[in-house]
Amino acid sequence: AQLDTLDIVVLAALLLGTVAYFTKGTYWAVAKDPYAGSLANGAAAKAGKTRDILEKMDESGKNCVIFYGSQTGTAEDYASRLAKEGSSRFGLKTMTADLEEYDFENLDSFPEDKVVMFVLATYGEGEPTDNAVEFYEFISSEDVSFNQGVAASEKPLTNLKYVAFGLGNNTYEHYNSMVRNVTKFLDRLGANRIGAAGEGDDGAGTMEEDFLAWKEPMWKDLADSMDLQEREAVYEPVLEVTEKPDMDPESDDVYLGEPNKNHLEGKQKGPFNAHNPYIAPIAESKELFTVKDRNCLHMEIDISGSNLSYTTGDHIAIWPTNAGKEVDRFMNILGLSEKRHMVISVKGLDATAKIPFPSPTTYDAVVRYHMEICAPVSRQFVSALAPFSPNDNIKAEMTKIGNDKDYFHDQVAARNYNLAQLLEYLSQGQTWDKVPFTIVVEGLHKIQPRYYSISSSSLVQKNKISITAVVESVEIPGATHVLKGVTTNYLLALKQKQHGDPTPDPHGLEYAIDGPRNKYDGIHVPVHVRHSNFKLPSDPSKPIIMIGPGTGVAPFRGFVQERAKQARDGETVGKTMLFFGCRKRTEDFIYADEWEAYKNDMGDSFEMLTAFSRDGAQKVYVQHLLKQRAAEIDRLLQQKAYFYVCGDAANMAREVNTVLAQIIAEQRGISESKAEDIVKAMRNSNAYQEDVW
Template sequence: MAQLDTLDIVVLAALLLGTIAYLTKGSYWAVTKSPATSSNAAAGNKPQKTRNIVEKMEQSNKNCVVFYGSQTGTAEDYASRLAKEGKSRFGLETMVADLEEYDFDNLDSLGDDKVAMFVLATYGEGEPTDNAVDFYEFITAEDASFSQAADPPLGNLKFVAFGLGNNTYEHYNSMVRNVTKALEKLGAQRIGAAGEGDDGAGTMEEDFLAWKDPMWKALAEKMGLEEREAVYDPVFTVEEKEDLTKESPEVYLGEPNKMHLEGAAKGPFNAHNPYIAPITESRELFNVKDRNCLHMEIDISGSNLSYETGDHIAVWPTNPGKEVDRFLRVTGLIAKRDQVISVKPLEQTAKVPFPSPTTYDAVVRYHMEICAPVSRQFLATLAAFAPTEQAKAEMTKLGNDKDYFHEKITNRCFNIAQALEAVGGQDQWTAIPFSALIEGLNKVQPRYYSISSSSLVQKKKISITAVVESVELPGRDALKGVTTNYLLALMQKQQGVANPDPHGLTYEITGPRNKYDGIHVPVHVRHSNFKLPSDPSKPIIMIGPGTGVAPFRGFIQERAAQAKAGQNVGRTLLFFGCRKASEDFLYSSEWKEYEDALGDKFSLITAFSRDGPNKVYVQHRLLEQAKEVNELLEQKAYFYVCGDAANMAREVNAALIKITAEQRGIPDAKAEEIVKSMRSANQYQEDVWS
């Protein structure tokens, strides 16, 4: 037998290892991939992370899982509330699960002594949220394949469902409707009605509360559960660390993750890891003293971020100092704001929503949504911690009486601290466990803005166009937009205002440990389906009043560059509306430049609602241009709408149906079908908000 030389042995060893890897799917060395994972397992800490939800529930002894599909955090909040209520009222062993963290081919092996809950937001025009895309595609597929050969596949699965939607969109609550239909088609047993919350009508919270009580009753009957008196059972433990100070290097002061804490934040930058981007330019777009609209240029050249024309940029805000102080004061924590705390879950499936150790101030300033409207259910849970019997009675009434809550809290747009001040007067709410505040308040979410520049023209610089939100309310402070006022403060600092104080607010402009100095803002990019046609010769019609014009500035910027480069660019119509030409005509000088580049291919049609005797809006101008609009649509023009969903987008849709009916001499019903088919073919696109 011939002797093996060294090279032969190396090759044979490599083949052997490759064979083992293929046959075992890498399980021989999976536990050694990460030192953290192997040391945790050896120390008997958390079991290894698994994408098998049945295995996860068995490991953690759970009989109820609450899945969520969430874009802005609201669905995640409702999922957490359901899980907490299920445990405290009915003794269910609950866990909350992010849909993107699990596979679903083994849902068929979830025992009939368990229940799955789905809390699903609908994003945009009937789409799943980013974290629910894979689940949605799997569960609605014609050939969904499960681990067992049962018939029907999900005959053992019991589920309940609640959807978060907006009736101003055509595909209202389509996620919960389509998923419910798919699960039932696969044999799953729905318990109670599938609930639907309506953000468009402003009734989301009350819709949720109205749905869950009959749902719990139906579930208790189905699973033989007995209700008990609900008592507060913390999900997290909060320990004050006397051996650490805010100067300690391991203490998070608002950093989103360890890389940022250690000063070496690296990509990829995304929804979990923002890029601290320089603001290279900022300017005011309005010519009026009592309102602001900002234009900002965000430099992404130092990151791996890229964007396409029509995408969104996410800005990670910080809460205003005034509201941070109010929250800490009313909860009795103002003197302990810099106290270092360690927050840990009390059971293995719970997740602390921010890094730890940290400080009370950092949690409230960077991680808690303290400026959001307060929920009636949350106020009811805080009644037990009221400083006086009178305050307890008032909180109980607010929690139980929908109309009274609406009168005293909703109508006045109170956030949590303002509500506690109104109820408690001068008394502080020192008995509220900080864990209850962590559990009851949403995590601060990034805010998304349509990018108002073209990636073809400025590849490494993103433009933002944003109106600063400030609404005067009788008898109280004005209601302020958290993120837009933060951006205003950044602009004022960049322009040399000594003490930036937009609308009576102050911000930690330089960020945690002064790492944002030099005017920086945390951002990431979210890709959108709101896109120009791939063929630039296709005509386009754009409707964008106010800051709805933002993406269309990018569209036209791109078409002007294509025309300059000698490309054939199609007819380009922009309908823009605002109050007065002299006050809020956004980018008024720029449009002339684009007209020079595009010639007769570009037309700007304006509607200044307060410049004439009668109010004129973009939908009126659209009707005036009915002949050309119809001709362009017959040439397969793309039709875009950006802006307010509740009124403008609906009126524009109605105007387009009218134009189609009248210009083509067909019934309204037929015209409506044509407009619907345009949506289905992606020829009619919307980027709207309520």
């Protein structure tokens, strides 16, 4: 048959596509050394690092890879716990791998004597985590393009053995959708799942226990399937720490908390991102209210000259520093105080080990800047530390806590203990000097930047990012410790310093506020910007309805600021309804004066509705106000209004969703289930957006 021009064009395109497909791994290989500096910097790509997972496993003698899709570090932590357990209990040769660092075209060549594990967090509205986006696109497009009619034996992944665990939150609509979809795709492609796909639920607060309960039967199934013999688990380090008493901690090549080489060399070089923060000046800071034991901060972070940019609705990440008080506690209980400034070099014992911070460094820098030392302790970690207890009685107690879920809850979780507090309590202050430093580095999370919904408009202040944050301070009646949020108390201390307050740190937490080598001196904080999908409609005349009680109002301050400016500039601005709630008008009604000014700019297009839960005899919340305005809300929705919810994910956001469905049902005379479908459709078309935490 003759080929016409169109056929030739199509064929050529197909051929090009095929070549690109099969050569993807070699052409687009980007090796990443997270500490080499800014990542998009070509020089940072270290030659010779493969994106071929099979090649990597073969060269390092591994038969089990645990991929993680992680946003806040929990999935990554679970992956490394599975790796350790697989190795110490079953003799598997394990490695963990960031989904972003490999290609998946050769999943079909996995031999049957290897196993792949996936630990996948679901983020926001059922989305993959940032590092899992490409993998998810790949596996879902494979699923779509795959001919479902083929015989089982011809399915491409029949040799692939895999295990899966998902991290999700049942307060979100698409609960654990990552693990659910990925297992669905893999199963349809013929892969063999070992054990059930696990699902951890952060919404119910049972993530850790869900993980522990899932992994035991999974290990049994895996052991059967791969003919593995279980043995008594002993701690096998993945890292090696070497002390360097001859090195001077002040010498130029020792990292004292600098996140990467650029920072060590004193050059701030962009692009600034999740691997490379910008040390930003805080232009202004103040407290929006100060009621006893409750602080709410407003800060203006100056990004001019950094090349960082944001659009209204984005998030800013703040890189925290641990409080000196907690660093000291940690050092003391582990017997490290005397040598806290000793230079140490940290190495992986094999090529696949991940070192969570740059080295050489010091004990002090690692504990202060790189590890999440204040976080809750996991039950599995208590068991892992038991053999290193100072004496047999304490060891027995640690073992009991590690084995007994309820006892763990009473002794540890209910008291909000962090690791050092627990160890202090159990040994009554006696040092735990048998604990290898590597086990804590391997067992604790890497410190995570915290996100804040930007509370300014990029149209109004392109180079200054506002944040609105409540300082975390959780007191349990009868407990000996008050839990102090890591980042927000650090921000509070920065604000105090900026104002030359005589008590630079109101809680005696004593931050190293000037940063490593005084690099943060003059009120600076390390940040990066994360772009979000929480966005105003591009057409300002569209109506919007915003629900943001408490600090949930943060992004809406940005939204309203933007619309007020558009109104001042003569643009037509649609109805802008803001539902806000707090305790008392006179106590925590944040930005009260500003809302008045926006009203002057926008006139009747702007309406603010307030619910004060402690002002009257009856508690009023934003949900009640919504109901009172049912008719108008439905009318605006019919006019294609955008509906936004920000703030508390656990209760408020869920209730608002329910109330909205009730309003639609009542107003339109339809069933609640129909109305729920309408809300779902709004979510799918981005007319209903959430920014919740």
